[in-house]
Amino acid sequence: MINKLIQSSAFKRILIFVFIAIVLYAMRSMINLILLTFIFTFLMDRLVQFIERKIPLNRKLLVVISYASIVGLLSYGLVMYLPMIANEITTLIKQLTAFYTSKHDNVVLNYLVERIEKINITNYLEQGVAYLLKSFSGISKVGLEILMALLLSLFFLLEKPRLVEFTKKFKTSKVASIYEEIEFFAHKFVRTFGKVIEAQLIIALVNCILTTISLWILDFPQLGGLSIMVFILGLIPVAGVIISLIPLVIIAYSIGGIMTVLYIAIAIAIIHGIEAYILNPNLMSSKTNLPVFYTFIVLIFSEHFFGVWGLIVGIPVFVFLLDILDVTDNEKV
Numbered sequence: 001m002i003n004k005l006i007q008s009s010a011f012k013r014i015l016i017f018v019f020i021a022i023v024l025y026a027m028r029s030m031i032n033l034i035l036l037t038f039i040f041t042f043l044m045d046r047l048v049q050f051i052e053r054k055i056p057l058n059r060k061l062l063v064v065i066s067y068a069s070i071v072g073l074l075s076y077g078l079v080m081y082l083p084m085i086a087n088e089i090t091t092l093i094k095q096l097t098a099f100y101t102s103k104h105d106n107v108v109l110n111y112l113v114e115r116i117e118k119i120n121i122t123n124y125l126e127q128g129v130a131y132l133l134k135s136f137s138g139i140s141k142v143g144l145e146i147l148m149a150l151l152l153s154l155f156f157l158l159e160k161p162r163l164v165e166f167t168k169k170f171k172t173s174k175v176a177s178i179y180e181e182i183e184f185f186a187h188k189f190v191r192t193f194g195k196v197i198e199a200q201l202i203i204a205l206v207n208c209i210l211t212t213i214s215l216w217i218l219d220f221p222q223l224g225g226l227s228i229m230v231f232i233l234g235l236i237p238v239a240g241v242i243i244s245l246i247p248l249v250i251i252a253y254s255i256g257g258i259m260t261v262l263y264i265a266i267a268i269a270i271i272h273g274i275e276a277y278i279l280n281p282n283l284m285s286s287k288t289n290l291p292v293f294y295t296f297i298v299l300i301f302s303e304h305f306f307g308v309w310g311l312i313v314g315i316p317v318f319v320f321l322l323d324i325l326d327v328t329d330n331e332k333v
Contacts, residue, residue, distance in 0.1 A: 016181040017324070031306075032142075035313065036149035041156050042194040043201070044070075048157065063157045071150070091222055185324070192323045196316040203279050204234030207241075207271055214267035218260060220251060236311045238295045241272050290315070 027034065048062050055062075156163065170179040208231035215226055229247070233240035245268055252260040290298075295315065302314025 012177070013181050013184070016178060017185065020182070020185065031309070032145050033149055033152075035309065036145060037152045037156075038194070039197055040149050041153035042190065043198060044153055045157055045160070046198060059160075060158055063154070067150070067154050091225075188323050189320055192320045193313075193316040196319050197313070199280075200235055200237065200312075200316075203275055204231050204240075206279060207231075207234045207275060210271045210274070211244075211268070214264070214271070215248075218252070218256070218263055218267075220255065226251075236299065237315050238292060239299055239311075241268065241275075290318075294318075 024031070024034075044063070044066060048059065048066055051057075051062055051066065052059065170176065173179070208227055211230045212223060212227040215223055220226060226248070230244050233244040236243070245265075248264050248268070249261050252264040256263075298314050298318045299311055302310030302317070304310070306314070
């Protein structure tokens with residue numbers, strides 16, 4: 001009985017999965033580089049495939065042009081707009097701080113501010129500033145990791161056909177059985193994790209554009225800083241909308257009172273409705289249609305174990321595990 005269990009394909013698959021998890025844990029200091037390389041490679045490959053269908057050019061030439069265009073646009077944006085955005089974010093932080101430290105005519109707001117003060121909001125602000133300073137001090141390391149990830153993804157895409165052919169040789173090698181299981185997990189990972197990351201990015205971009213237009217109509221200040229905040233928080237499923245709503249409501253009350261708060265709440269509700277009923281059904285598979293409770297539980301645990309990365313990749317990793325376990329939504333199959 002035990003021998004049959006050990007020799008079964010399911011046991012071997014679980015064993016290899018545990019081995020991969022242990023290897024990744026041992027390489028946790030490189031997890032940023034690994035995740036960034038995969039994300040860049042997957043997204044750029046999808047972009048090149050899309051352009052290739054529209055413009056029949058040599059694949060390598062398309063890869064080089066795509067990377068050169070994106071890196072050029074990012075570099076131009078950083079040089080031209082980074083100082084302005086940094087100034088807007090600084091002003092935004094000062095504005096939020098001033099809101100907390102000043103008294104208001106509204107009794108409800110005064111009560112909320114008092115409750116916030118009782119949970120030592122100043123300590124959290126100090127921790128946040130310390131975290132930001134630490135992040136800026138390690139900006140060279142982050143920049144190097146992004147550069148390395150871009151280079152690795154570029155080399156991968158330039159030699160993708162050759163890499164695929166070379167990797168297939170393991171099917172006839174002495175580690176063929178192990179290779180088949182790793183290939184199984186790789187296909188599942190690309191199909192679920194990659195697709196969910198792509199969908200999250202598109203949804204965050206659409207939400208950012210629609211929210212920025214709404215803020216511009218309502219005459220909000222610091223649009224650059226707010227749009228970046230909305231985009232980054234938009235990468236966090238469900239919770240990102242709620243988190244971004246808090247500073248938006250505070251700023252809305254500061255510039256226009258309760259009516260502006262009502263307008264921004266209506267605008268965010270409409271945008272969230274577009275995400276929930278139009279974008280999600282078209283971009284996400286049935287397996288990613290998780291109950292809100294499950295979504296928050298996954299986000300809480302993934303943030304605890306993986307930090308900021310956990311908020312972004314927690315749901316894709318959970319969906320990947322569901323795919324491996326063949327957990328499907330029977331109502332949508």
